Amino acid sequence: MLDQSGPLNSLGFDKAPADTRVVVAMSGGVDSSVVAAELKSQGYDVVGVTLQLYDHGAALAKKGACCAGRDIHDARRVAEEMGFPHYVLDYENVFRDAVIDEFADSYLGGATPVPCIRCNERVKFKDLLETAKDLEADCMATGHYIQRKVGDHGAELHAAADAGRDQSYFLFSTTAEQLDYLRFPLGHLPSKDDTRALAAKYGLSVADKPDSQDICFVPNGDYASVIRKLRPEAAAPGNIVDHTGRVLGQHDGVVNYTIGQRRGLGIGGLADPLYVVKLDAENRQVIVGPKDMLATRSIPVREVNWLGDDRFDSRDAWHVAVKVRSTRPPTDAVIRPISATEATVELAAAEAGVSPGQACVFYDRDSSRIFGGGWIHKG
Known part of the structure; x- marks a missing residue:
C-alpha cells in the first residue's frame, strides 16, 4: 500500500517499523481509519488522535460530520479493533478562534471563505502536529488524498493519483517544514474503492461509512443559518443594486448570497439575466450585473x-x-x-x-x- 521510499520501512525512516512511532490523525472516517490499520499491520508504533472541534450538543453540530460525536466513537472503535492507543483532544476553543470566527467574519466582509484549508493550516498541521512531536512520534500520518515525494531538494507535495479524490486545493498552505514531518499513505491509490477494500480486509467497522460532504460545523451545507447564529447582524436587510447603483430590489442579509449566484435573487422581470458580482457588506448591498462582469x-x-x-x-x-x-x-x-x-x-x-x-x-x-x-x- 505504502511507497517504499526508505531503506528499512515504508515511511522512509532508517529503522524498523516497530521502532517508528506514528501519530495518525483520525477523523472517524474510512480514510484515516485505513491509514491507522495499515500502519499497525506493518508493525509500526501507532498512536491514534482525534480532535473534538466543537460542542457536539450545540446547534452547530450535526450527525455524520467530520469530528462530530459519532466520529469520535468510530475512531475509538477502530483503535480498539486494531489494538493501538487512541486519544481525544479538546480543541473547541482553538477551532472556534482559528476557523469558525474567521469563517463568519469573512462572509460578513463579502468574501467566500474555505474553512477546511484554515483548519488544516491552523489546527491539524499546527497544534496537532506539535502534539505529535510532544508524543515523540517520528511523523504524523493523515488520510488525505495527496502525495508526498522526495525530490532533489527535499520533500515535495504532489497531487493524488486519483484526480477525482485529489485534495491538493485544501492543502496548499502546508509548509516545507510540515511536509518533512507529514505522511499521506493514501495518495498513490488509484481509487477510493481501493481504500474501502483495505477497510474490508481489516474488518473495520467503518468500511461502508459514507463520506462526509459538508463542512463539519455547517449542518446540511446551510452556511447562512450558521453565520446568522454566530453573527446576528448578518441578517440585516439592504438593497440589491446594479453596477450603477440603481436599486433593483431588497435582500434579507448579504450572507444569503454568493459571487456568481443567479437564481433566487428576487428581481424578476428584467430583460437579461443578472448575477451577483460583488457583496458590499459594509453598505449592506448585493451588487448584480451581466455575466461578463464576473x-x-x-x-x-x-x-x-x-x-x-x-x-x-x-x-x-x-x-x-x-x-x-x-x-x-x-x-x-x-x-x-x-x-x-x-x-x-x-x-x-x-x-x-x-x-x-x-x-x-x-x-x-x-x-x-x-x-x-x-x-x-x-x-
Missing part, C-alpha cells in the same frame, strides 16, 4: 505559501497552472511576485466567479507537483 484575468493573492525549490521572489514571473476553485481544473497562468508573500496571478483565459476568500493554488504544468498557493483578496 470574468477576470488578473487575481491579487496574498499569504502566499511557496513550495518551489527557489525563493518565490527570486524571479519576476513563474509560469504555472492554477486552480481558483476546488472543483475547477488547473488553467495556465503567470504568477508575478510582489514580495515573498504577495503576487498578481494573470490567467491565460478569463475565469468567471473568482471570489475573495477563495484559494488560488499553484501547480507545475509538466508534472503532478504543487508549488503552494495564496489567498485571493480584493484588488
